Amino acid sequence: MYGAPVTSTLLIDAPHRPTTPRRPSPFALTEVRWAAAATVLFALGLAAKFAGTPPWTWWTLLLACYVAGGWEPALAGFQALRERTLDVDLLMIVAAIGAAAIGQVVDGGLLIVIFATSGALEAVLTQRTADSVRGLLDLTPQRATLLLADGGEREVDAAALQVGDEILVRPGERISADGEVADGRSEADQASITGESMPAPKAPGSEVFAGSLNGTGVLRVRVTRAAHETVIARIVKMVEQASATKAKTQLFIEKIEQRYSVGVVAVTLALFAVPLLFGAALEPTLLRAMTFMIVASPCALVLATMPPLLAAIANAGKRGVLVKSAVAMEQLGTVSTVAFDKTGTLTEGTPQVVRVTTGEREDDVLVLAASAEQFSEHPLGRAIVAEARTRGLALQPATDFAATPGVGVTALVGSQRISVRRHDSGQHDDTAVLVTAGEREIGVIELTDQLRPSSAAAVQRLTELTGRSPALLTGDNHAAGQRVADSVGIIDVRAELLPQDKVQAVQELPGQVLFVGDGVNDAPALATAHAGIALGRKGSALTVDTADAVVVGDDLTVVPAVVALARRARRVVLANLTIAGTVIVVLSAWDLFGTLPLPLGVAGHEGSTVLVALNGMRLLSRRAWEA
Secondary structure: OOOOOOOOOOOOOOOOOOOOOOOOOOOHHHHHHHHHHHHHHHHHHHHHHHOOOHHHHOOOOOOOOHHHHHHHHHHHHHHHHOOOOHHHHHHHHHHHHHHHOOHHHHHHHHHHHHHHHHHHHHHHHHHHHHHHHHHHHHHHOEEEEEEEOOOEEEEEEEOOOOOEEEEEOOOOOOOOOEEEEEEEEEEEEEHHHOOOOOEEOOOOOOOOOOOOEEOOOOOEEEEEEOOOHHHHHHHHHHHHHHHHHHHHHHHHHHHHHOOOOOOOHHHHHHHHHHHHHHHOHHHHHHHHHHHHHHHOHHHHHHHHHHHHHHHHHHHHHHEEEEEEEEEHHHHHOOOOOOEOOHHHHHHEEEEEEEEEEEOOOOOHHHHHHHHHHHOOOOOOHHHHHHHHOOOOOOOOOOOEEEOOOOEEEEEEOOOOEEEEEEEEOOOOOEEEEEEEOEEEEEEEEEEEEOOOOHHHEEEEEEEHHOOOOOOOOOOOOOOHHHHHHHHHOEEEEEEEOOOOHHHHHHHOOOOOEEEEOEEEEHHHHHHHEEEEEEEEOOOOHHHHHHEEEEEOOOOHHHHHHHHHHHHHHHHHHHHHHHHHHHHHHHHHHHHHHOOHHHHHEEEEHHHHHHHHHHHHHHHHOHHHHHH
16 A cells, blocks of 8 residues: 555653654655545535536546545556556556546546545554554663762763663662662562563562663662663564564565456456457447456455445444554454453552451551551552542641652651551462551551453453453463452463563464553564554553554453454455455456446446445444444
C-alpha cells in the first residue's frame, strides 16, 4: 500500500525533561486529508446525482473525487512501473478510469474512496508502532552520575557506561543501567520491566534495571550490562524483530497483488490488440476489453473484505475497544489460545488494604498507621491513608516523620512513636506491614493488588470460545500469580517471567495466541503473539501502540466479546469472498469465451458489490456484538 506514515502522538514520559506532543508528519497528514476530501466529494457527487441535478455537476464532483483520492496511488503505481513492477495501486486507478470511460463514474469513485482510505489507515498504524519503539528508549536516562576512584563524581552519557563502573542514583531518579546495588537501601518501581505490582526493596546485592524508578533512598550501583544489552534495550530489539516478521507476510501479499495486476492488464490488452490484428472493428473490440476491465476489477473483492471488518471495527469502537486495522480484526478472529498478564491486567495494578489483623479495634490501628504515613509518597503508605479516608476516619497530627528506604516510616502521633514497616514473616502471599506503638506490636495490615471485577467473567467466556483455559504469564512471584489464577479459573500459571521469558512462553503456547497486557514489559509478548490486546487506561504508550487492539475502559469482558465479533466478521468475509470471486470468475469467463453484454456485466459486477456490502454492514448492529 502507498503513502507516508503518521507519527504517533502518544508519549512515554521521560523524567527530568519536558515532553511535548509529537506532531504527525506533514506527508501523512496530507494523505489522510486527501482521503477525507475524496470521501466528501464522492458523497456530494452521489447526492447531486440522486437529486436530479445536471449531469455536469455530479460528474465534476466525482471526477474531483478521482483526483483527490487517486493521485497518490497513481504516483505510487507509476513509481512501481519505473522499478519494473506492477501493483494494485495502478490497477485500481486504471479500473476506476475505465469505469468512468464507459459511464460508470460512481463505481470508479467508490473504488477510489475505499482504496485511498485503507492506504491512509495502514500508514498511520505503521508509523505509530515505529515511533513507540523509539519512544521506549526515553525510559532510560541519557545521563548518569559516574563515581570516580578518587571519591568524586562526574556526569557522563549513559551509553558510555562500562561493565564494572559504579553510578550514583539519587531519590526519584530513573536508574540509567542494569546493575547490582553496591551500597544503600531504597525501593524501585520496576513494573515496566518485570511487571511487579509493588515497588521492590533494594539493598546491597539486589539487581536493578535500567529505566526503573528509584524511590526515597540513595543507591550506589555497579554496572553489570552494557547499554545495548540492558533489559529495556532487549525489549526494543524484540519488538522490532517481531514487527519485521509481520512485514514479511505483507511482502507475500504484495506478490499476489503483483501477479493479479499483471494478469488483468495482460488479458485486457490481449482482448483489445489480438482481435484488431485479425481485422476486428475498433469500437466493439474496445467495448469488450473495457467490459473485461470492469468485471475483472477487484471492487467486489475489496468490498467483500473491508466493509465487514470496518463494520466490526466500528461496532467494537462503540463498545470501548479500539481495533487498529482490518488485519488486526482478522487476526483476532483466528485466535485459539489466550494468555493474560497479571499486574494491571487481571488486577487493578495498585495496592489496596484487604485486612487488618489486631487484638485491638481495627480502626484504631488503621488511624495510627495512616497518621504516620500521611506524609509518605510510597504506594503502600498512600494505600493505607486511602483506606482510612474511605472508612471516614480522621487522621491525627504527626510530627518527627522519618522514612527509611526499603524498610518503612516512623512518626510521633500524639504521645506515641508509631512505626509502620514491612512485615517479612513469610505467612502472607501479599504485602504486609507491621504497625508498632513504641515497642509494642499492635497489628498487621495486609495489602494486595486487587482483582478486576471483570476478570473471572472474561476468563470463563474466553474458555468457552476457544475450548481452552487461558494462561497467566506474570513477572510477579508464584504465590501471587497462583492466587490470582485460582480466583479467575486459570490453570496454566507461569510466574517470575522477564520480558524475554514472556516471549518464549507465548511461542510455546499451542495454536494462534492472543496476549492481553498493559505494561512496557508486555510489549515484546504483544508483538510476538498472533494478536495482542492492551488495556488503554493505564497501559504504557509502547504497549498501546504495539497491540492490535486497545480496551479503552479497561473492562476485560469486552475481550471475549471482540474475539467473538472478529470470528463473525471472518465468517462474513469468507462468505463475501466466495460470492465476489464466483461473480468475477463467471463474468470474466463469459466475456472471454462468449459475448457478455456490457449492461449485464455492469449489473452483475455492481450487484455482487452491493450484496457483499450489505452483508458486511450487518456487523454494525448491536446484535452482532451481543450474539
